[in-house]
Amino acid sequence: MSVQGLSKSFGTLRAVDNVSFAVHAGELYGLLGPNGAGKTTTLSIIAGLLRPDAGEVIMDGVRLKDDPPRARRYLGVVPQELAIYEELSARENLEFWGRLAGLSAREARIRAAELLEALALADRAREPVKTFSGGMKRRVNLGCALLHRPRLLLLDEPTVGIDPQARASLLGFVRGLQRDGTAILYTTHYLEEAETLCQRIGILDHGRLLAEGTLEQLQQRLGGDRLFVLEGDLGDAAPDTWPGFAARFRVIQRTARQLVVAARDTRDPAEYLRDLLALPVRVENVTLKRPNLNDVFLQLTGRDLRE
């Protein structure tokens, strides 16, 4: 599935701004961004719920707007909300969505039983969903999108509001789908999920795709795998005026108490530390760490992803 030059505005708000990316079979692609970045709008356009102002979505060579029913057959959508019927049982929910996806009653029954087993819900399949825990409901929500074996699965923040154990179980299931060859577009604002789950990650903010690539590729944007965090009374310090500093380091973030810098070359870390401790400011602590996606986001937007 590829998205090319996708744009969507709501009044004066540009929710999605010329976004392009592709998801391949068997790939788990993460769209990472804070709330309001445009992740759900992008997903809604791909799912056919919203019409883009510009750009197009192509699935298996078919343009969504040219043949919506055919494009929809490739798709399984797991909305962020629990789009299931709480009065019905897990089995009834799965069978219902299976029937809507075009399965016969028998096919839906067999496939629902398979999924209930795979999602570890078989023993409570006949109970109303309203009696389930949050994690179990999330699993039903996921299962409802899988009845027709979609080739592309859109997962919109599927782990919001569930406990770590339930999250781990759900993510394990998602990894299994990816291993079986399903292309997965996964939106999240959890850094750890994107880092550990996704093969490629697109960073979205204010509707724009700021960067994309593997975790390593994104880390490289910061100049390698080393970041130095200096803590101390930085006051009105102006790093640009420090002799030789700009040639060796790039400032990622600066506050009155903290300075985050990336090394521009690949010398021994001890040499960097010596340089940093020799700076004309009073440094209380220096930490060396591997850059994560938050640092990438910080570098791209000047803001912390968690803000």
Add this chain to the structure above:
Amino acid sequence: MNLLGILLVKDLRRVARNPWPWLIHLALPLAITALVGLAFGRGGAPGTELGRIRFALVDEDDSALSRLLRGGLGQGEGGKYLEPVVLDRATALARLQANELVAVLVLPPHFTRDYLTGRGPVTLELIKNPAQSIHPAVLEELLGALVTGLNALARNLGSEFPAWRAALEEGADYRRVADLIVRTGEKLDTLRRYLDPPLIGYSREVRPGEAKSRPGLNLFGYLLVGLATMFLLFQANMVMSDLYREAAGRTFARYHTLHARLTPFLAAKGVFVAVMVLLGAAILLGGGGWLFGIRWQHPGVLALLALGYAVFAAGYTAVFAALVTEARAADALSNLVAMVLGLAGGCAFPPQALPAFLREQVTPLLPTAWLAQGIRELEFGSAAVDWPWILLRLTALGVGLLGLAAWLFRRQFARGQRI
């Protein structure tokens, strides 16, 4: 099973899992009917309609005329409606206190003497049971008519009264009484031209197909038909509010990720409304009929009219849902509109009690009035009811509204709204 069927079965299953909101909606009109029916009299045993008015007659005059009145009140046509029990004042008041009687009618001492000597207008004493409302009021009206009649008689035949008084008090031979009767009869004959033909006439025509006797007005039935008409609209609103829940819960959007066309989803909701209204009508009219002893004379026609009304309710709620996009606004407004349609349609009160403008200009245009008045007239009235025309109007209006709703929804979806 087609898409519509799959969606409908899903909705019906959901109702079956949580039927309480629906049952409460159905129980309300039955409870109101029972309360109002019981408050306004004994109500509804089949054939008794309002029931006979049981009252005490205390004859403190004990004269020939008072005995004549005593005997006349419970006989003939009066006997169908009146059930006088002759008692002394103390016993009568005690039984009134015990709520065994509707009222106590006292013929005061010297009633006959005062009447025949023309000492003043006729005076009767009526003590009404404060715990009852309809029957004492009816009795008061009847006695008012009796007193007016006696006064009119006194004005026109006053010259004969001394002779009558003498005959009653002193006794008279047959010849004297016969003379009195003849004279009085001649005087009444002179009045006949003022009375006959009467200024207002009433005649009842029995058509060959209507030879069967119809039941009279059943208070429970009358109330139930109106309340059912109004509450079925509330029920329809509740069913259609599910569309807002599906939109908020994203199940509607999820459906749209599988199907580009939204019409089947909306059509299924319309059918869902119609099915639930029909089911509600069956429970209310069928169950209510059994509960209150109402024998419906035309169950088949009632079922057809309910079907027409279900189509109208589906159309009305669909247009409402298309026009009011916010769930909270819809919650507040939908039942208000249904109540206005019900009240203005004469569902809660007899239409005759409505203000003239409403009754003459608005009520005839309301589908609630078509159904409620149609069924009332059909079941309890005497005039022929053109029920196929009512059915046609309800169905045509419903189909028209469904078409309008579909157009409104399509326009909204084209603009990317409501998904």
